[in-house]
Structure formats: C-alpha cells, structure tokens
Amino acid sequence: MKPLEITLGAASIVMFAGAVLGLAPELQLGSISPPAGLKPYTLSERRGRATYVDLGCMYCHSQQPRDKVQAPDEERGWGRAATPGDYSYDRPHLLGTMRTGPDLLNIGVRQPSEDWHLLHLYQPRAVVPGSIMPSYPFLFVKKDRNLLYPGDRTLKVPPPYDEPGVAVVVTEEARDLVAYLKSLKRNHPTDELPPPVPPPEEAKP
Amino acid sequence: MAAAVLVTTFLMGIVALVAVLWAVAKGQLSGGSNGARVIFAPGELGIGENPNPTADLEPDPETGLVQGQTIDELQARIEADISSRQPVLAFAGSAVLWLVLGSVLGLIASIKMHEPDWLNESRLLTFGRLRPMHLNVVAYGWLSMAGIASALWLIPRLLRTTLKGGGFALLGAVLWNVAVLGGVTSLGAGVSEGLEWLEFPWPVDALFVLAGGLVSLPLFFTLRTRRVEHLYVSVWYLTAALVWFPILFLVGNGFSLFAHGVPQATVNWWFAHNVLGLWFTPLALAASYYLIPKIIGRPIHSYQLSLMGFWALALFYSHVGIHHLIGGPVPTWLVTVSIVTSMMMFVPVVAVAINQHFTMWGHFRYLLTSPTLRFVVLGAVTYTLVSFQGSLHSLRTLNTLTHFTHYTVAHAHLGAYGFASMIFFGSMYFYLPRVVRFEWPYPRLITAHFWFVFIGFGVYFIGLSIGGLLQGFAMLRAESPFMDSVTVTIPFLVARSVGGALMNVGHLIFAGHVLILMLHFGRARTAPAQFKPLAIIAAELKS
Numbered sequence: 189m190k191p192l193e194i195t196l197g198a199a200s201i202v203m204f205a206g207a208v209l210g211l212a213p214e215l216q217l218g219s220i221s222p223p224a225g226l227k228p229y230t231l232s233e234r235r236g237r238a239t240y241v242d243l244g245c246m247y248c249h250s251q252q253p254r255d256k257v258q259a260p261d262e263e264r265g266w267g268r269a270a271t272p273g274d275y276s277y278d279r280p281h282l283l284g285t286m287r288t289g290p291d292l293l294n295i296g297v298r299q300p301s302e303d304w305h306l307l308h309l310y311q312p313r314a315v316v317p318g319s320i321m322p323s324y325p326f327l328f329v330k331k332d333r334n335l336l337y338p339g340d341r342t343l344k345v346p347p348p349y350d351e352p353g354v355a356v357v358v359t360e361e362a363r364d365l366v367a368y369l370k371s372l373k374r375n376h377p378t379d380e381l382p383p384p385v386p387p388p389e390e391a392k393p
Numbered sequence: 394m395a396a397a398v399l400v401t402t403f404l405m406g407i408v409a410l411v412a413v414l415w416a417v418a419k420g421q422l423s424g425g426s427n428g429a430r431v432i433f434a435p436g437e438l439g440i441g442e443n444p445n446p447t448a449d450l451e452p453d454p455e456t457g458l459v460q461g462q463t464i465d466e467l468q469a470r471i472e473a474d475i476s477s478r479q480p481v482l483a484f485a486g487s488a489v490l491w492l493v494l495g496s497v498l499g500l501i502a503s504i505k506m507h508e509p510d511w512l513n514e515s516r517l518l519t520f521g522r523l524r525p526m527h528l529n530v531v532a533y534g535w536l537s538m539a540g541i542a543s544a545l546w547l548i549p550r551l552l553r554t555t556l557k558g559g560g561f562a563l564l565g566a567v568l569w570n571v572a573v574l575g576g577v578t579s580l581g582a583g584v585s586e587g588l589e590w591l592e593f594p595w596p597v598d599a600l601f602v603l604a605g606g607l608v609s610l611p612l613f614f615t616l617r618t619r620r621v622e623h624l625y626v627s628v629w630y631l632t633a634a635l636v637w638f639p640i641l642f643l644v645g646n647g648f649s650l651f652a653h654g655v656p657q658a659t660v661n662w663w664f665a666h667n668v669l670g671l672w673f674t675p676l677a678l679a680a681s682y683y684l685i686p687k688i689i690g691r692p693i694h695s696y697q698l699s700l701m702g703f704w705a706l707a708l709f710y711s712h713v714g715i716h717h718l719i720g721g722p723v724p725t726w727l728v729t730v731s732i733v734t735s736m737m738m739f740v741p742v743v744a745v746a747i748n749q750h751f752t753m754w755g756h757f758r759y760l761l762t763s764p765t766l767r768f769v770v771l772g773a774v775t776y777t778l779v780s781f782q783g784s785l786h787s788l789r790t791l792n793t794l795t796h797f798t799h800y801t802v803a804h805a806h807l808g809a810y811g812f813a814s815m816i817f818f819g820s821m822y823f824y825l826p827r828v829v830r831f832e833w834p835y836p837r838l839i840t841a842h843f844w845f846v847f848i849g850f851g852v853y854f855i856g857l858s859i860g861g862l863l864q865g866f867a868m869l870r871a872e873s874p875f876m877d878s879v880t881v882t883i884p885f886l887v888a889r890s891v892g893g894a895l896m897n898v899g900h901l902i903f904a905g906h907v908l909i910l911m912l913h914f915g916r917a918r919t920a921p922a923q924f925k926p927l928a929i930i931a932a933e934l935k936s
Contacts, residue, residue, distance in 0.1 A: 189421050191616045191624065191632055198633035198707055199640060202671060204405075205711035206644050209663035212398070213727060214656040241587035244521020250797055254720035258793055260871030270722040275654030280587035283658045283721055287797035287868065288506075290875050312509070318876055320509045320883070322520050 222276035225376020229277055229368070236368025239361055241280065243324065250284035251293040251372070255381075267294035271380035289321055296370040303344075305366040306358055311349045327362040331355050398726050409708065422700045429692035429699075431625050432551065432683060434470075437461035441690040444765065445921035446474070446827045461690075469553065474827040476555035477545050480562035480611070481828050484542035485821060486911065487570050489904050491534025496900050498527040500893045507886045517581050525592045526580045532590070532668065533601070534573045536809060537638075538566075539817035540676030541608055544631050546824040547683055548615050551628050558614035565607035572600035588657070590665035591649055598646040602639050609635035626699040630679035633707060637671040655722055662714035669808060670710035674776075677816040678745060681773050684823055685749055688766045689759050694751035702744025709737040716787035719796060735787035742780040749773040762923040764839045768819030771847070775811035779804065794869065799882060799889075800861025803854050810850055810896075818842070818903070825910060826922070833922035834915030838906040840924055842899050849895025852888055860885025 189197075222228075229237060240246070253261040255269035262268055270293055275281055299305065307314055310328055312321040328343065333355045336342065341363075343356040416422050430438065440461040443450070450459045450467070459467050502523040505511055512518040541562075549556040576593040579585070585592045593601070612635055616628075645664030649657050686693050693699060715723060715731035753770060760767050782804055786795045795801055822839065826832050833839060860882040867878035909915050 189416075189624070189629070191613070191628075194624075194629055194632045195636050197704070198636050201707045202637050202640055202667065202711050203644075205667075206648075206660075206663055208712060208730060209714055209727065210644075210648055210652075210656065210660035213659045213724065214652060216724060217655050218652075241585060242522075242583040243516070243519055244524060244585075246587070246589075247521055247524045252718075252721045254793075258720050258789075259869060263871040264875060272655040272722050274722065277653075279653035279657065280649075281654055281658045281661070282587065283655075283718065285589065285717055285797065285801070288799075288879070316876070318880055320506060320879055320886075322505065322509045323513050324519070325513060326516055 217272045220273050220276070220380075223273045223376055223378060226274065226276060226374070227371075229371060232364045232367045233371045234368075235361075236364035236366065236371075237282075239327075239365045240282070240368055245292075246282045246284040248284075248286055248288035248321070249290065249292045250287055251291065252283045253291050253293055261291060264290070265294070265298045266291040267297065267374055268378075269381060270374060271378050273378060273380055274374045289319075292369070292372055293374050294372060296373040297375050300370060302363075302366050302370065305369055306343055306362060307345065309362060309365065310343055310345065310356060314346055314349050324362075327359055327365065329357045329359060331357050398730075413704075422697055428623050428625070429686070429696035431621050431623050432627075432687060433690075433692070434462040434466045437690065438692070439690050441759065441763075442687050443921060444688075444763065444823060444826065444923070445832045445918065446471075446830050447832055447917065448919055448921065470550070471827075472555055473549040473553070474546070474824070475830075476549050477559060478828040480556075480559045480566060481542050481546045481824065482911070483563055483566035484538045484545065484569075485825060486907070487566065488535050488538035488542060488817075489821075489907050491530050491538065491573060493900055493904050495527055495530035495535050496893070496897050498523055498530060500890065500897050502527055503886070503890045503893050507883055507890065516583060522581060522583065525585060525589075526577050528590070529580065529592060530573065530577055531809070532673075533569075533576070536673050536813055536817070538569060538573075539821070540634075540673060540813070541565075541569075543680045543817060543820040543824065544635065544676055545608075545611065546820075546828065547627060547631065547679060548612055551625050551631075551683065552615050552619035552621055554615060554618050554620050556611055556615055557618055558611040561607045561610040565604045568600055568604035568607065572597050572604060575600070586649070588649055588661050590668060591646060591661060593646075595646060595650060598642060602643045605635075605639040605642060609639070625683070626693075626696070626703060627679040627682045629700065629703050630675035630682070633703070634672055634675035634679070637667070637675075641667050641671065658718060658721070659715055659723060659727065662717040664714070666714035666717065667711060670713065671707070673809065673813045674706070674710070677772065677776075677813045680820040681749060681769050681776075681816050684765055684769050684820060685752055685773065688763050688823075689753070689756040691752060691756065693748045695748055698744045699748050702741040702748070705737070705744065706741035709734045709741065713738065713783075713787065716792070719787070719789055719792045732787050732789070735784050738780060738784050742777060742784075745773075746777040750777070762925055764833075764836070764843070764922070764924060765819045765823040767843060767924070768815050768822065772812050772815035772819065775807060775815065779807040779812055782807065794865040795861065796865075797868070798861040798865040799857050799885070800865060803857035803861055806850075806857075807854055811854065815846075818846075821907070825907065829911060829913070831910060831913050832918040833906065833910055834918060835906060835909070836922040836924065838902055839922065842903045842906070845899030845902065846896050849892045849897075849899060851892070853892030853896065856885045856888030856892060860888075 252270045253266040253268065256262045304315060308316065309324045311323050312319040333353050336355055341358045343358055345356055436456065436458050437460065443460055452459050501518070502520055505520045516522065545556065545562055576597040579594050579597065580592055584594055586594060612632060641664055645660060648660045652660060682693065682699065712734035713731050715727050716735050719728055760770060786792055822833070863881045864878045867873050867881050
C-alpha cells in the first residue's frame with residue numbers, strides 16, 4: 189500500500205470511531221432535558237465543585253452507582269442506578285473510574301451533616317478509623333484560641349487530632365466544598381430506567 | 394437509535410469485507426515474497442546486527458562483506474543513523490528526564506496511599522494532584538517522547554535514506570517539552586480540566602497538536618525520497634501513529650470543551666484508550682517489528698499476517714474505549730460496541746504474537762547477550778498478556794469484579810510499563826550508541842537496570858493485582874462494610890510502593906548511563922556492550 193492510502197485509511201477509521209463513541213451519544217443524549225427533581229448547582233456549590241476537581245477527588249471516588257442487578261451499590265446506600273439525566277448540569281463530568289473510597293453521587297443523601305464533612309476533610313481518621321483518604325489541613329486555618337475574630341467558624345476536633353490552645357477555623361473554600369458534597373443527591377424519580385422487574389414468585393411448598 | 398446503529402454496523406461490515414477482498418486480490422497485503430526482508434541488506438540474513446557502532450569491522454575473508462553487507466551499504470546505514478541524530482537525541486534525552494520525574498511523582502503518590510497524612514500540608518503534594526501529574530508526565534513526557542525518538546530513528550533506516558525535515562521535529566521537540574512542562578505546572582497549581590487523561594488546559598493541548606503535527610512532517614518528507622519499493626510493516630504503524638496523534642488530541646480535547654455529562658465521558662474514554670491503543674501501541678510495535686528480526690538476523694514469521702494485524706488493530710482498538718464505563722449511565726448499545734471490539738482485539742494481538750514469538754522461536758539464546766532484545770522481547774510477551782487480560786476483563790461479568798479497583802491500575806501499568814516502556818528501553822539501548830557514535834561504556838549498569846525494573850515491576854504488578862481482586866470481592870459482598878475493601882488492600886499498596894521504589898532505582902541507573910553515554914564519558918569500547926559475550930556462554934555450554 190502507498191503512504192497516502194495508509195494515511196487516509198488510518199485517519200478515517202479513527203474519525204469514524206470518534207463519531208460512534210462521541211457524536212452518536214451526543215445526538216442521542218445531548219437533548220435530554222434536566223429532570224424536574226434535579227436543581228442546578230448554586231454558586232457556592234459550583235465553587236465547591238471546582239475545588240473537588242482541583243484536589244482530584246475523582247481519582248478515588250466515582251459518581252455512578254451501578255444497577256442492583258449488577259452490583260450491591262444500592263444496598264450500600266449509594267443510590268439507584270445513575271441515568272444520563274442525572275448529569276444534566278455536570279461539566280466536567282466526574283463519573284470517575286476508581287473506588288478507593290465510596291461512590292459519592294448520593295453522599296448528600298446519606299450524610300447531610302456539615303460538621304461531619306468538615307471534620308472528615310480536616311482529618312478523615314477522626315471520623316472513619318482506618319480511612320486512607322488524605323487529610324486536607326490547608327482547607328482550614330489554625331489560630332490561637334484567644335485571637336479569634338467574631339464570626340470565625342471553628343471546628344471541634346476530637347483527640348488525638350486536636351492541639352492545645354489551637355482553634356481550627358473553617359475557610360470559605362471548605363464550606364463551598366461541603367456545600368457541593370451535600371448537593372450530591374440523585375434520588376429524584378426518573379423515567380430513564382426500565383421498570384423494576386417483579387421478584388420471581390416463591391415456589392409453593 | 395438502536396436501529397440506526399444496527400444498519401450502520403451492517404453497512405460498515407460489508408464495506409470492510411469488500412475492502413479486505415480488494416486488498417487481498419490486489420496483493421496489497423502481501424508486499425511480495427520479500428516484504429519481510431526489506432529491512433535486511435542482501436547478504437545480511439542470518440547475521441544479527443552488531444550493536445557496537447565503533448567496533449573495527451573486519452570484512453569476511455571469503456565474501457568481502459562486513460556483517461553481510463557491502464561497504465557502501467554499511468556506510469549508507471551509518472549515514473541514516475547519523476541523519477536523525479539531533480531530533481532523536483532531543484526527544485530521547487527529554488524522555489529520560491521526564492521518566493525520572495514522572496516515576497518519582499508516582500512513588501510519592503503510591504506511598505501517600507498507605508501513609509495518608511504524609512506531606513499533607515501543601516496542595517501541590519496532595520494525592521489528587523500528584524496522581525494526574527504522574528500520569529501526564531509519564532504518558533506525554535516519557536512514553537510519547539521515547540516513542541517519537543524511536544520513530545525518528547526508524548524512519549531513515551526503514552526507508553533506506555537520510556531523514557529529511559529533521560528541523561521540524563527538532564522544533565516539535567522544543568514545543569513538546571514546553572507543553573509537558575506547562576501542563577504539569579498547571580496541574581501542580583490546580584488548573585485542570587478535570588477529565589482523566591485530558592487534564593491539561595486547552596492552550597497546552599493546542600501546543601501538543603502543533604508539536605505532534607511538526608513531528609509527523611519528517612516522515613512524509615522522507616517518504617518522498619525513499620529508496621525502498623515496499624513499505625515495511627513498521628512504516629505502516631509509524632505513519633498511522635503520527636497521523637492519529639494530532640487527530641486524537643484535537644478531537645478529544647475540542648469535543649470535551651463543549652460537551653457535558655455522559656457524552657463528554659464517552660469522548661473522554663474514546664480518547665484515553667486510543668492514546669494507549671493508537672499512539673503508544675503502534676509506536677512500540679513499530680520498534681519491536683524492526684528490532685527483533687534485525688537482532689537475530691531472521692525475517693518475521695508471517696509477514697502477510699502482520700499487515701492484516703495492522704488494519705485489525707486500527708479498526709478494533711479505536712472502538713474499545715467505552716469498556717471503561719461498563720455499568721455506568723451509558724447507552725447499552727455503546728457499551729456493547731466496545732465489548733465486542735475489545736474481544737475482536739484478539740485478532741491483531743494474536744497476529745503480533747504469532748509473528749514476534751514464532752520469529753524468536755529457537756533463538757532465545759540471544760536473550761542472554763543482547764540487552765535490546767531482552768527488553769524488547771519482554772515487552773512483546775507482555776503485549777500479548779496485557780491484551781488478553783484487557784479483552785477478558787472488558788466482559789461484563791469480570792468487569793463487575795475488577796472495575797473501580799486497583800486491579801485496573803495494575804493492568805494499565807502492565808500495558809504502559811511492562812509492554813511499551815520495556816520496548817522503548819530496549820530500542821534506546823540499540824539506537825542511542827549509533828546516533829552518538831559511542832558504545833555503552835558500562836554493560837553492568839544495563840544488567841542492573843534490567844533487574845531493578847524487572848523485579849520491581851513484578852512486585853508492583855503481582856501485588857497490586859492481588860490487592861485489587863481482594864478489593865473487588867470485598868466490594869461485591871453487600872454484607873461487608875465498605876472499609877473492608879480498603880483494609881484488605883493495605884499490604885498490597887505497601888508492596889506497590891516497594892516495587893515502585895525498585896523501579897525508581899532502575900530508572901536512575903538508566904538515566905545516569907544515558908548521561909555518561911551522551912557526554913562520551915567512560916571507556917570507549919571496541920567490543921559490543923552485551924550482557925555476556927556469546928563466546929563465554931558457548932564455552933560454558935560445552936563444559
């Protein structure tokens with residue numbers, strides 16, 4: 189074969205694959221309107237989402253529960269199988285490919301406490317013994333207990349992670365990130381999933 | 394949608410069938426009876442290429458040939474090697490530096506997995522930034538630049554002429570380094586597009602498209618002055634790879650700028666798997682298809698099969714990406730397309746396996762002496778293994794277990810390191826002495842490099858694969874708490890760090906040796922730098 193034939197053949201194959209794997213899904217799913225039960229992110233949640241991207245949370249946390257037929261994701265409290273509509277406001281997508289930590293698409297449903305999230309970000313092992321999540325001390329400011337400003341929000345850190353005389357002050361960035369985590373709820377009804385299969389009838393004795 | 398896909402698939406199948414029939418009828422896939430021999434000089438068959446560029450080469454008293462070649466042929470080959478010197482050295486030297494940086498980043502990230510409070514005061518050193526920095530540095534700094542270096546050295550050799558337009562590649566090397574440096578700096582600063590494999594911000598992406606385009610120019614200029622009738626299979630792979638890279642980078646990044654949600658994820662994985670399948674893989678296969686026959690002096694086993702394998706790889710590999718999203722919110726037809734093509738990958742993989750392993754059959758003694766061959770053959774064997782593994786765990790049943798676990802990370806490293814990196818190490822051991830006209834001064838350093846990375850990677854891969862499987866089983870047991878799937882992996886994550894540390898030592902030895910070679914330090918050798926001279930082994934075998 190001539191170089192031109194190889195070049196054209198190779199280029200057209202990869203473009204065709206791009207059309208199948210990229211353009212076709214865009215045509216099929218791009219026009220789906222956001223589900224009624226899903227709210228757009230607020231400004232604070234969007235800032236928190238940017239921090240989620242910046243700190244690379246998606247390298248250890250997926251956001252795509254699998255169907256209960258395939259895996260026990262729903263039994264773990266991670267939520268129903270995800271649908272394309274669930275990601276109507278997601279850019280960049282954060283589906284993820286790794287579960288060093290649990291799936292987070294419904295973390296806002298199963299863990300609504302802001303205090304829990306803040307402490308978990310400051311020192312994961314203070315709330316989840318044995319966790320291997322990194323701690324994020326730079327999302328907080330350590331101050332002398334006596335030099336706090338009025339309005340400083342402090343974090344109650346349990347031993348052995350507390351330091352005497354030191355107050356841990358929550359930054360705006362940490363609060364935004366937690367706002368984003370709490371917004372992760374995909375428990376609205378969806379018509380994008382097939383109707384549930386009725387359980388097989390028990391055999392009569 | 395499903396009907397449209399079905400009709401399109403049917404029509405494409407018919408078109409592909411007609412194309413194959415046409416190609417076979419026209420003899421397009423045979424290359425004549427001598428296709429496999431175009432890389433040899435007429436008298437060279439049966440003689441392995443002497444790896445030392447500075448040895449005193451005595452003509453054979455009977456034939457008057459030097460290593461099976463006339464003096465003119467030998468001189469032409471030396472000129473071909475020298476013609477690509479500047480761009481090859483620019484790409485290879487940069488690649489080695491990026492390898493050292495990239496593997497240090499990887500090691501720190503690995504240790505942080507089991508020491509999560511280590512180095513936690515700075516954003517720059519948080520795991521979520523180190524991991525993409527590691528991936529992008531080794532993918533675009535080390536693997537890409539090492540692959541391009543070997544491509545630029547191969548082009549004049551394969552086309553039996555000198556490299557034309559090397560200046561464009563040299564400019565490409567400068568831009569490429571600027572792009573990697575700019576990209577990794579912005580990731581360190583927290584500026585990321587947030588898509589795995591597509592993290593670099595778009596101005597950096599634009600530089601890569603430009604640099605990739607510049608790098609492909611010398612191939613096309615050199616093709617116009619080629620002195621060979623038939624294009625050897627390596628040329629096919631190189632041409633395709635150099636065409637694919639700018640297209641992939643442009644379309645992948647461009648599309649993901651505008652898409653969102655699920656379609657963005659599918660383009661993401663179309664791109665990411667194609668970087669492996671249509672960029673690293675063809676660059677590495679082009680090198681191994683040349684080096685294995687060259688070193689043992691024997692044409693590849695079934696040449697026609699290698700050409701069929703090339704088109705099969707292009708057709709099937711380009712569609713496998715969505716197997717990264719099995720179980721995700723993706724249309725079932727799309728996942729099925731990727732699973733089917735993943736299974737079809739057995740065709741090109743078996744074609745390569747038959748060719749490379751059967752060519753080696755009966756010549757394994759060369760593995761004892763030739764550093765290049767030992768690295769390249771290890772890479773070629775790993776290619777077979779990693780491809781079989783990849784096809785199998787794209788099946789829904791196995792994927793349910795391995796998806797979202799460290800097993801996939803181990804698999805990715807088996808491809809990028811056990812296959813591609815090993816072949817690029819091996820080809821550097823072959824071409825670097827030739828382009829700098831100085832033989833590797835310390836063969837023992839090559840031995841040390843080999844064993845450090847071989848044992849280190851063995852520990853890494855076996856440890857992480859076992860850890861990943863246990864993690865997968867724990868996650869599928871609904872009654873076990875999630876933390877079980879974390880705890881069970883800890884010893885294996887430590888093993889990964891140990892293996893990674895050994896690999897890092899190997900890389901430092903390798904980088905030091907490359908530096909010594911480039912500066913012409915050390916003793917000038919007249920004998921080739923081999924693991925052990927053949928004569929010694931022969932004597933040992935006799936006694």
